[in-house]
Amino acid sequence: xxxxxxxxxxxxxxxxxxxxxxxxxxxxxxxxxxxxxxxxxxxxxxxxxxxxxxxxxxxxxxxxxxxxxxxxxxxxxxxxxxxxxxxxxxxxxxxxxxxxxxxxxxxxxxxxxxxxxxxxxxxxxxxxxxxxxxxxxxxxxxxxxxxxxxxxxxxxxxxxxxxxxxxxxxxxxxxxxxxxxxxxxxxxxxxxxxxxxxxxxxxxxxxxxxxxxxxxxxxxxxxxxxxxxxxxxxxxxxxxxxxxxxxxxxxxxxxxxxxxxxxxxxxxxxxxxxxxxxxxxxxxxxxxxxxxxxxxxxxxxxxxxxxxxxxxxxxxxx
Amino acid sequence: xxxxxxxxxxxxxxxxxxxxxxxxxxxxxxxxxxxxxxxxxxxxxxxxxxxxxxxxxxxxxxxxxxxxxxxxxxxxxxxxxxxxxxxxxxxxxxxxxxxxxxxxxxxxxxxxxxxxxxxxxxxxxxxxxxxxxxxxxxxxxxxxxxxxxxxxxxxxxxxxxxxxxxxxxxxxxxxxxxxxxxxxxxxxxxxxxxxxxxxxxxxxxxxxxxxxxxxxxxxxxxxxxxxxxxxxxxxxxxxxxxxxxxxxxxxxxxxxxxxxxxxxxxxxxxxxxxxxxxxxxxxxxxxxxxxxxxxxxxxxxxxxxxxxxxxxxxxxxx
Numbered sequence: 001x002x003x004x005x006x007x008x009x010x011x012x013x014x015x016x017x018x019x020x021x022x023x024x025x026x027x028x029x030x031x032x033x034x035x036x037x038x039x040x041x042x043x044x045x046x047x048x049x050x051x052x053x054x055x056x057x058x059x060x061x062x063x064x065x066x067x068x069x070x071x072x073x074x075x076x077x078x079x080x081x082x083x084x085x086x087x088x089x090x091x092x093x094x095x096x097x098x099x100x101x102x103x104x105x106x107x108x109x110x111x112x113x114x115x116x117x118x119x120x121x122x123x124x125x126x127x128x129x130x131x132x133x134x135x136x137x138x139x140x141x142x143x144x145x146x147x148x149x150x151x152x153x154x155x156x157x158x159x160x161x162x163x164x165x166x167x168x169x170x171x172x173x174x175x176x177x178x179x180x181x182x183x184x185x186x187x188x189x190x191x192x193x194x195x196x197x198x199x200x201x202x203x204x205x206x207x208x209x210x211x212x213x214x215x216x217x218x219x220x221x222x223x224x225x226x227x228x229x230x231x232x233x234x235x236x237x238x239x240x241x242x243x244x245x246x247x248x249x250x251x252x253x254x255x256x257x258x259x260x261x262x263x264x265x266x267x268x269x270x271x272x273x274x275x276x277x278x279x280x281x282x283x284x285x286x287x288x289x290x291x292x293x294x295x296x297x298x299x300x301x302x303x304x305x306x307x308x309x310x311x312x313x314x315x316x317x318x
Numbered sequence: 319x320x321x322x323x324x325x326x327x328x329x330x331x332x333x334x335x336x337x338x339x340x341x342x343x344x345x346x347x348x349x350x351x352x353x354x355x356x357x358x359x360x361x362x363x364x365x366x367x368x369x370x371x372x373x374x375x376x377x378x379x380x381x382x383x384x385x386x387x388x389x390x391x392x393x394x395x396x397x398x399x400x401x402x403x404x405x406x407x408x409x410x411x412x413x414x415x416x417x418x419x420x421x422x423x424x425x426x427x428x429x430x431x432x433x434x435x436x437x438x439x440x441x442x443x444x445x446x447x448x449x450x451x452x453x454x455x456x457x458x459x460x461x462x463x464x465x466x467x468x469x470x471x472x473x474x475x476x477x478x479x480x481x482x483x484x485x486x487x488x489x490x491x492x493x494x495x496x497x498x499x500x501x502x503x504x505x506x507x508x509x510x511x512x513x514x515x516x517x518x519x520x521x522x523x524x525x526x527x528x529x530x531x532x533x534x535x536x537x538x539x540x541x542x543x544x545x546x547x548x549x550x551x552x553x554x555x556x557x558x559x560x561x562x563x564x565x566x567x568x569x570x571x572x573x574x575x576x577x578x579x580x581x582x583x584x585x586x587x588x589x590x591x592x593x594x595x596x597x598x599x600x601x602x603x604x605x606x607x608x609x610x611x612x613x614x615x616x617x618x619x620x621x622x623x624x625x626x627x628x629x630x631x632x633x634x635x636x
Contacts, residue, residue: 060390066561066587068507072378072390076419101394101419107430115433116424116462119447119455127455128446129437137437137445144434189386192525203562204587207510207536216530243384244521269384269522 011228017220021165024197028163031170034156038095038174041154045093049152050181050312052087053171055188056080057099059161061195063214068204070160071216075189077102079239079272079301083187084153085143086305093152095175097167099188100157106144110137161191165222172231179233180316184226185308186238194219223259235315236261237308243269252279263311265304273300278307329546335538339483342515346481349488352474356413356492359472363411367470368499368630370405371489373506374398375417377479379513381532386522388478389534393507395420397557397590397619401505402471403461404623411470413493415485417506418475424462428455479509483540490549497551498634502544503626504556512537541577553633554579555626561587570597581629583622591618596625 028034045051057080058073080096081103087094088105098104118133129137147153156171158164175182193216205212227236238261240252245268252266256279266277266284275288287307289300346352363369375398376391398414399421405412406423416422436451447455465471474489476482493500511534523530545554556579558570563586570584574597584595584602593606605625607618 063389064561068392068559068561068587069509070390070392071381072388074386074388104430106434110434112422112425112430116428116459117466119459121456122446124449125452125456126446126449127452127459128440128444131442131444134443134445138439138443141434141437141445148435191387193530203565204560206565211536212511212534214532214534216532218525218529241386242522243382243386247521247524269386 011224014220014224015229018222018225021220022169025162025165027166028158028160031166034167035170035174037154037156038171041093041095041151042174042178044151046178049091049093050183050316051095051175051178052084052092052182053095053097053175053184054080054084054087055097055164055168055184055186055190056084057102057158058189059099059164059191060159061161061191061193061216062200063195064201064204065197066203071191071193073189073191074269075099075102077104078108080187081105081108082299082301083185083305086302087185087309088143088147088152090305090309092309093154095154095156095171097156097158097164097171097188100159104155105153106140109140161194161219164188164190168222168226169230172226172234175234176231179231180235183235183237183308183312184231186236189241190219190222192219193217221259223255223261227259227261235263235312237263237265240264240266241269241272242266249277249279249284252277252284256281262315263308276300276304329542332538332542333547336540336543339538340487343480343483345484346476346478349484352485353488353492355472355474356489359411359413359469360492360496362469364496367409367411368501368634369413369493369496370410370500371413371415371493371502372398372402372405373415373482373486373502373504373508374402375420375476376507377417377482377509378477379479379509379511379534380518381513382519382522383515384521389509389511391507391509392587393417393420395422396426398505399423399426400617400619401503401623404620405503405627406461406465406470408623408627410627411472413472413474413489415474415476415482415489415506418477422473423471424458427458479512479537482506482508486540486544487548490544490552493552494549497549498553501553501555501626501630502549504554507559508537508540510537511535539577541573541579545577545579553581553630555581555583558582558584559587559590560584567595567597567602570595570602574599580633581626594618594622 057077058075060070060072063069077098080098084094084096084105118129119127120130122128156167158167196217240255242248242251248266252264256264264279266279278285287303375395376393378388378390381387395416398416402412402414402423436447437445438448440446474485476485514535558573560566560569566584570582574582582597584597596603596605605621
């Protein structure tokens, strides 16, 4: 990547902000274990499979140090979980960095109470699924067991914005050593705002004193160091969610121009299950489920991942 | 309940606030179905079992009408889910009003991936748990199936503060007809603050314009109409969570003096799994797990529910 003097200055400023952020917000519990797992996972797959980092679910931003309240970003994690299954079906190894308790691959097809409902006692005290239920669960169970036996998925969780950013940096730095065969697919809903440690209340904020005014500060833009410093040779796909159609393409293009990564997938909250827009430096194209695909209950993530995988193949070639 | 003129005035003011709240915040989707389920559930159990409403998990407060961000209250829902199991074991029928995707009774003992991990294929393509796994799951499965076959649990979910308040009112009004054999056990973490509809942004708030200042308004105190109007003859137990030990008893007593309900269970975020304080108009008493109970992994909810059930029995007698 060739950079002008202005860009270099802007990256250096952004890096200072980041060093400060990581200095102020301590690493999540179990961080060293996660790093060791990442390293081992990448080692196993380096000469075998392409690797995708899929981020999924929303990050939280605490109001108080002893946290009772927090700001959250709307995301059940469906897009990330579904996309993970499709990356796996394309032969990728996947680091699934997801919000704790959000939707997960494979399990998302099973209602939590379904299995407990469906189990029956058979002679010998064993619990078994009936033939109808076995038939329903079997394809999911089989895919899950295969991926598991090939160690092709690494489950990492976050809750707060700070957990997420620590793990994102570690993963990106680890994958950079596997470039260009690794990609980042940033589907998590990451907060733009946070409350700095020194502005946070120590204890639960009391309601007796009337209305509460909260000032949320801007999070330094994470895509900047990610694309230019931590993972400069990776294929980077980000998502842009808006609710106002008029703003979508403009915001996606702006993001791309600013961070110079490979692809922004723009989507509207209201129609995100049916259409998305692929925006690159050169063009933008709409991807929309056809009527027959809707009728067949094709998930749009299947089409998104097909397209991303195809573009990643081209990226690897050059 | 005998009320003075000041109390009557305060209740009437509070009711006006509530009428306005419900006028401004529409009923949740599926509300009519939930009401019909409540009515049917109460009908079945009216002459059979005491009924407990257990509320569980945190409520959300949206920032935008097309919601991308929201304020949430910290609560996995463990206390409500565990307490539900213990009320069931005491013969109660339970309305389990919980945050969607929060911890649930029975299932909380099974890691979501555990069952998919533990299933094995046996001849005929059926999926079965091994004898070790069957033995682990069997007691939970058996309790769950028993409660289900006796229709002793009704699962109702909420996400936003407004969903919660609509369903809480409906349930309380339904249970009032079964007083004094019904109790409310309000373990949900309910927001004290919200953003009124007319102050809410239509679209996703943009981050480009710098730091964001949000003003959160006070939610009218729900315990007031609940105790005095919707369910005046019910046994009402509320929880008070604080992080500052010095404030706990004072806040619990204040709540009791103000709303005149039966019991406040005070707990600190840091020690809530080990000790709680029962506060009534007359006295306060500490309930703490003994060392041998901790060693045996007794849950404090077992002790809390034993005590609440005993007090409810006395309440029914008088």
